[in-house]
Amino acid sequence: MGNKVIWGITVRELLIVLSFYIVSAFFYHLTVWSSSAQYSTTNSALLGLKAFVDGGGLQYGIFLLFTIPIWWLIFIKLKPIKLWKRLLLHMFFLPIFIYTAQILYYYVCEALGWFHLEGSAQVWDLYIPALFYLIQFGIFHAYEHYKENQKKLKLEGELKQAALKSELAAIKAQLNPHFLYNVFNTINASVPPKQEKTRQLIATLSDLFRYQLKASKKELVTLEEELDFVKKYLKLEKARFEERLNIEINVPESLYKEQIPPMLLQPLVENSVKHGISNNLKGGTISITIFKEAEKLKFEIADTGIGVEDKESLFNKGIGLTNTRLRLLKMYQSKLEVLDNNPQGLKISFVL
DSSP: OOOOEEETHHHHHHHHHHHHHHHHHHHHHHHHHHHHHHHSSSOOOOOHHHHHIIIIHHHHHHHHHHHHHHHHIIIIIIISSOOHHOOOOHHHHHHHHHHHHHHHHHHHHHHHHHOOOOGOOOOOOHHHHHHHHHHHOOOOOOHHHHHHHHHHHHHHHHHHHHHHHHHHHHHTTTTHHHHHHHHHHHHHHHHTTTHHHHHHHHHHHHHHHHHHHHHHSSOEEEEHHHHHHHHHHHHHHHHHEEEEEEEEEEEOOOGGTTETTTTSHHHHHHHHHIIIIIOOTOEEEEEEEEEEETTTTEEEEEEEOOOSSSSGGGGGGHHEEEEHHHHHHHOOOOOOOOESSSSSSEEEEEEE
């Protein structure tokens, strides 16, 4: 029942709206029937499909017909604009809704030979649609607010959960980073000069720990610092995969001083290595592309690996991608997108 039908509407929501219309039409029919019974010697039918359609079903069906395009414009097409502007649009749509619904209703009634209000009584066919319009769209806006609030509560819950996981991870890793940094330097000094490559790898690993220690104390770092960290991480991975791993970094130097959150790119690059390169016998290329578009920084981390069909499953295989997605959403209201890369592999993109 929670499956989406169209425009993000679920089966349950659709049934509720249809039930609301049917109940409203029946009560309108009941009111008209009880009123006419007092002034007419001919008893009209209360029950029956024809009696229901004639008494209120047709009119409320026309209400629904005109409501759908107005609802789509306000809640789907124009949703990005501010709420007060969308509310003002009702001043434009309300009279259109009232008069067009009345004209169509009278036309159908006359074509079928059915009764409709005449003379001064026709004012009720203006008042009732106006009242119904305001009630139903008041409910629609209230429900939209409720859903947005539920999304915020869910996001806050996920952020708290992610923070808790990070705290638990920090507790499990209580080893002093300064101690690790000094141990790496000690090991590096004890390695024979002939094993220069090993010495370089240990020094690179030591630099990674030093950056992590620094990043844990800062809210923002320069893009240059973050890229330098990622390059060193990829250097270690290059030593593991050798010719199977190729690296391309496309970032203009003019962006090096841009400020970004620390440790933002490494989890995404690690994902490309883990799910793109390591599972591909032939290896592949990891590319990091950063450019400015409409005064915003656009990031693309792509690989030419085997790709992943169920992209959402990537967020269930570790906390790196999940935490990065939550950080972007919380700090910048930016969405982390996982797409297919051309000609193969995955591409992760986001905007700051």
